[in-house]
Amino acid sequence: MGNQKLSSAKELEELRKEILSKRRPDRIVVTVCTGTACQTYGSLEIYRKFANEIKKQGLKGAVVEAKATGCHGFCEQGPVVVIFPQEICYVKVKLEDVPEIVSATLTQGRVIERLLYEDPVTGQRIAKDPDIPFYKNQMRIVFGNNRYINPREIDGYIALGGYSALSKALLQMTPEQVLEEIKKSNLRGRGGGGFPTGIKWETTKNAPGEPKYVIVNCDEGDPGAYMDRSLMEGNPHAVLEGLIIGAYAIGSHEGFIYVRQEYPIASENTIQAIKQAEEYGFLGKNILGSGFGFNVKVHRGAGAFVSGESTALMSAIEGKVGEPKMKYIHTAVSGMKERPSCLNNVETWANVPLITNKGAEWFNSIGTEGSKGTKIFSLVGKVNNTGLVEVPMGMTLRQLIYDIGGGIPQGKKFKAVQTGGPSGGVIPEQYLDTPIDFDELTKLGSMMGSGGTVVMDEDTCMVDTARYFISFCCEESCGKCIPCREGLRTLREILSDICEGKGQEGDIEAIEDIAEVMQDASLCALGTTAANPALTTLKYFRDEYEAHIKEKRCPAKACKALTSYYIDPEKCTACMICFKNCPTEAIHGSKGIVHWIEQEKCIKCNTCFEVCPPRFSAVRRISGEPLPPPPAHGTKVIREKKR
Amino acid sequence: MVLKTKSKKPMKLSSAVKKAVGSYQKDKDMLIQILLDLQSMFGWLSQEVLTEVSEQLEVPITQVYQIASYYKAFSLTPRGRHIVKVCLGTACQVRGSPRLLDTISAMLSMKPHETSKDMRFTLETVNCLGCCAMGPVVVVDGMYHSKPSTPALRKIFETAK
Numbered sequence: 025m026g027n028q029k030l031s032s033a034k035e036l037e038e039l040r041k042e043i044l045s046k047r048r049p050d051r052i053v054v055t056v057c058t059g060t061a062c063q064t065y066g067s068l069e070i071y072r073k074f075a076n077e078i079k080k081q082g083l084k085g086a087v088v089e090a091k092a093t094g095c096h097g098f099c100e101q102g103p104v105v106v107i108f109p110q111e112i113c114y115v116k117v118k119l120e121d122v123p124e125i126v127s128a129t130l131t132q133g134r135v136i137e138r139l140l141y142e143d144p145v146t147g148q149r150i151a152k153d154p155d156i157p158f159y160k161n162q163m164r165i166v167f168g169n170n171r172y173i174n175p176r177e178i179d180g181y182i183a184l185g186g187y188s189a190l191s192k193a194l195l196q197m198t199p200e201q202v203l204e205e206i207k208k209s210n211l212r213g214r215g216g217g218g219f220p221t222g223i224k225w226e227t228t229k230n231a232p233g234e235p236k237y238v239i240v241n242c243d244e245g246d247p248g249a250y251m252d253r254s255l256m257e258g259n260p261h262a263v264l265e266g267l268i269i270g271a272y273a274i275g276s277h278e279g280f281i282y283v284r285q286e287y288p289i290a291s292e293n294t295i296q297a298i299k300q301a302e303e304y305g306f307l308g309k310n311i312l313g314s315g316f317g318f319n320v321k322v323h324r325g326a327g328a329f330v331s332g333e334s335t336a337l338m339s340a341i342e343g344k345v346g347e348p349k350m351k352y353i354h355t356a357v358s359g360m361k362e363r364p365s366c367l368n369n370v371e372t373w374a375n376v377p378l379i380t381n382k383g384a385e386w387f388n389s390i391g392t393e394g395s396k397g398t399k400i401f402s403l404v405g406k407v408n409n410t411g412l413v414e415v416p417m418g419m420t421l422r423q424l425i426y427d428i429g430g431g432i433p434q435g436k437k438f439k440a441v442q443t444g445g446p447s448g449g450v451i452p453e454q455y456l457d458t459p460i461d462f463d464e465l466t467k468l469g470s471m472m473g474s475g476g477t478v479v480m481d482e483d484t485c486m487v488d489t490a491r492y493f494i495s496f497c498c499e500e501s502c503g504k505c506i507p508c509r510e511g512l513r514t515l516r517e518i519l520s521d522i523c524e525g526k527g528q529e530g531d532i533e534a535i536e537d538i539a540e541v542m543q544d545a546s547l548c549a550l551g552t553t554a555a556n557p558a559l560t561t562l563k564y565f566r567d568e569y570e571a572h573i574k575e576k577r578c579p580a581k582a583c584k585a586l587t588s589y590y591i592d593p594e595k596c597t598a599c600m601i602c603f604k605n606c607p608t609e610a611i612h613g614s615k616g617i618v619h620w621i622e623q624e625k626c627i628k629c630n631t632c633f634e635v636c637p638p639r640f641s642a643v644r645r646i647s648g649e650p651l652p653p654p655p656a657h658g659t660k661v662i663r664e665k666k667r
Numbered sequence: 668m669v670l671k672t673k674s675k676k677p678m679k680l681s682s683a684v685k686k687a688v689g690s691y692q693k694d695k696d697m698l699i700q701i702l703l704d705l706q707s708m709f710g711w712l713s714q715e716v717l718t719e720v721s722e723q724l725e726v727p728i729t730q731v732y733q734i735a736s737y738y739k740a741f742s743l744t745p746r747g748r749h750i751v752k753v754c755l756g757t758a759c760q761v762r763g764s765p766r767l768l769d770t771i772s773a774m775l776s777m778k779p780h781e782t783s784k785d786m787r788f789t790l791e792t793v794n795c796l797g798c799c800a801m802g803p804v805v806v807v808d809g810m811y812h813s814k815p816s817t818p819a820l821r822k823i824f825e826t827a828k
């Protein structure tokens with residue numbers, strides 16, 4: 025394609041029409057999700073097979089096109105294939121299903137029943153993806169375009185009206201008007217802080233000093249959160265367009281996109297997007313003939329959680345060690361290279377083109393009083409429909425987990441939901457009807473954060489959860505300030521002791537004291553919030569701490585030191601499954617001979633418990649009570665005779 | 668000195684560094700990016716590589732070392748031929764990844780963050796790979812494995828020579 029630079033709104037509109045006119049109205053598009061999860065399940069091969077098979081079967085009378093798209097969000101059901109215009113959604117598609125889909129669905133329009141999503145509640149098969157409860161209850165204004173476009177081709181984005189917001193901002197609005205619109209929209213930072221974006225922009229705009237920088241924070245470090253990755257990978261132009269609009273409003277001519285090292289596809293797709301945007305003249309000098317110029321560079325992170333903090337991130341872009349600095353002066357005034365720098369998260373930037381196009385009033389019609397618009401959550405952990413979901417602010421946790429997430433697998437009991445990553449906290453069942461927004465979750469001692477939502481069931485130990493997050497922060501603490509460095513180290517020791525059955529009276533009080541000092545005296549947000557997981561688990565699940573300390577019992581039977589595995593000789597049918605799966609050969613027995621576990625060899629990996637067929641349920645976990653003796657050597661299985 | 672690169676093509680150390688430094692126009696701000704490129708080229712950063720970067724980029728060796736030791740992406744010791752990564756992100760954690768790590772650790776007879784003496788395996792942990800739906804996840808040489816069973820793991824490790 026001989027892309028040439030566009031120099032007016034008219035030329036952009038003509039290009040869009042030209043792209044659309046090349047598409048036949050009767051064409052059928054097969055989109056294959058190539059997000060990280062689906063790719064892992066082999067979706068790239070499936071996409072190639074579609075392309076080959078369409079050629080091979082030589083479809084007559086119809087124009088069929090296969091397209092590899094970004095993440096659709098329904099990761100649990102991957103690989104996901106959606107056929108447009110009918111919106112037929114096939115889930116868990118295998119390579120060998122491809123020829124049949126081509127010959128039946130694409131050629132004859134026949135729906136293949138077995139590949140449709142089956143509602144676990146009603147048992148019904150659902151053909152169209154808007155009817156699937158997972159999608160039906162969402163509002164996908166930011167994330168929704170992912171499933172239509174190939175992230176590596178700019179034309180698809182333009183066909184959907186892409187870069188029209190940029191054209192509107194640059195050619196019909198003054199920078200002040202753009203800024204005013206963002207301020208009026210009440211957009212708040214999606215990275216976790218929830219700071220009003222418009223005010224941040226205004227601060228940088230009015231700060232003295234040139235040049236000014238604009239930065240995209242794609243250092244999504246919260247474990248269990250991957251919405252920024254999927255947006256950056258699946259729709260990089262939306263983020264880029266938002267960034268250019270922001271730069272125009274602020275008066276910046278240089279931008280950076282900081283991408284986490286663990287996300288190579290995101291940085292590849294972003295680099296490609298920048299190249300294509302430059303070719304069309306959305307970047308560079310005199311963008312769309314407006315006289316405004318802007319350039320952007322991608323900077324790969326090198327793996328440090330604290331680098332997501334604004335001052336640390338800016339140090340990292342300068343090629344230095346990513347340690348936070350004291351914020352006497354906000355980075356919006358003096359940030360990168362001591363120049364005014366405006367840093368926003370990926371999702372925040374992606375909201376900007378929408379607001380520019382549709383207006384602040386439209387944006388204000390979505391969400392709650394204090395939090396407007398939608399938010400993308402990564403719904404993970406012990407939940408049926410794991411994936412990325414975008415919902416209006418104000419939806420309750422219950423709706424999110426049960427209506428969209430489909431509840432807890434295997435009929436287990438819900439225990440808590442962890443939000444806000446390592447800086448957040450756990451929320452127990454009695455608060456499930458809390459509306460999700462920036463302010464409500466903070467009231468419960470947690471926070472919305474960047475949108476990681478980890479569901480935990482009865483098998484998750486709350487003390488162990490606190491220990492997990494504290495040791496995560498302990499490893500990621502840069503060590504610059506003492507409250508964070510030493511506080512976390514001591515907290516980790518205490519919590520590990522409790523999990524190992526070495527807890528003592530007074531430990532709980534010590535945790536609370538240390539947490540208080542850390543909240544008051546740490547240098548950056550990592551330190552001030554790091555104790556939240558310990559404090560919230562303590563607040564809502566104090567009984568679990570006490571059971572560990574006083575009774576040396578783990579109620580969830582998860583802490584290894586306090587739990588033993590035992591095979592019930594009455595129930596064991598000597599099926600050999602646990603015997604074969606044990607990684608340390610700790611299980612003894614043979615065909616017809618009841619199995620038993622040699623406790624000295626057992627590493628408590630839970631494998632036997634998981635593999636023992638539910639109809640036998642012979643493996644038991646025991647905590648806080650003595651272990652029954654193993655059966656006498658060579659005990660034979662007593663089988664009931666079939667009648 | 669001639670070093671082995673991942674592409675099997677031996678390359679003179681100084682020219683490898685020269686290439687990496689040159690692709691960023693000797694910009695000192697790009698130190699992290701240069702080290703990232705060299706890390707992926709050699710699989711680790713040796714003292715010689717760090718010294719060469721320091722000389723060519725005209726940045727003090729202390730600063731190069733500070734960066735190389737601070738960020739997790741860099742390894743200052745040689746790594747095994749096969750990299751085994753166990754995801755310990757929250758989603759994998761609640762689905763049992765610590766137990767999976769124990770299993771793998773027992774199977775390979777090595778602790779996390781260790782490299783086996785025969786340079787066959789390096790066992791690493793990561794804090795979230797962003798594919799939480801598949802958890803717990805193990806990545807062996809870039810191949811993702813979702814909830815692998817013990818026999819499946821045995822097979823994976825046996826085929827990795």
